[in-house]
Amino acid sequence: MTLFWSVLGASIGSALLPLINIEIILTGAVSQAPGHEWALVIAATIGQMLGKILWYWGGTHVERAPWVNRQLQKPAAKASLDKWHERAEGRPWFTAGLLFVSAFSGFPPYAVTAVLAGILRVPMWIFLVTGTLGRGLRFWVVVFGASSLFGWLS
Template sequence: MLFWSVFGASIASALLPLINIEAILAVSVSQAPEHVWGLLIAATVGQMVGKILWYWGGMHVDRAPWVHRQLQKPKAKASLDRWHERAEGRPWFTAGLLFFSAAVGFPPYAITAVLAGILRVPFGIFFMTGLLGRGLRFWAVVFGTSSLLHLF
């Protein structure tokens, strides 16, 4: 039951960044340390399910007239063009940025997920870098937290 709760909370937190999955995961692992790996997997996969929705939204941004109009404004268009220039023909840069964002949270992963969709980053690259980055982030939260708890 805890597995599914963390999985659901992880999806919700991917869609609504105000929900802190790191805190939920740390508390869940402290309550059921024998299930640490299952909870890590639940959080990681759940986050990616939610981020795939952001990615898909970026791919289909032209279907939302208000967002499309916002992206046509000169400042937004110039920013998007700069990102397109940075990513075009540089798959390692793009993959590295996505991995870094997923692992560290800067730039915010929800924003890079949308940007990846807008820039048409191949889904496999988006998914694998996100899965690895989020997995590493949650591993650090769980094992960093458990290390700190053993100090007290």
């Protein structure tokens, strides 16, 4: 049970600070808790989504920061943001697909996508469902892949 909470905490930290690699932590955790793979997947997924909600929330309030607001008024930044707004506007499946792919693959980086989702005012439920599914599937692949590898090595 302690490992569950450790993975949850590390996952929140990883979501907020991308230099912490939750996939490596999960791989190590699998070696310490064989038979508890699902608990590790759930802990990592919940932790990541808790952290990414903060990135999303930050995106919804990004205009309040004077420096960011000045940057967003520059023609290139404004054009880029307008382009993304046009792509997302009225296309929930495109938006959901992009969020899912980013959550699963890490490309584009999910922290960046979370902020962009907040800026574009993507409904929170779309962000949560796609992120949870994408991150959960990603961590399932990592945990069960590592579990299989450790089983094969022993």
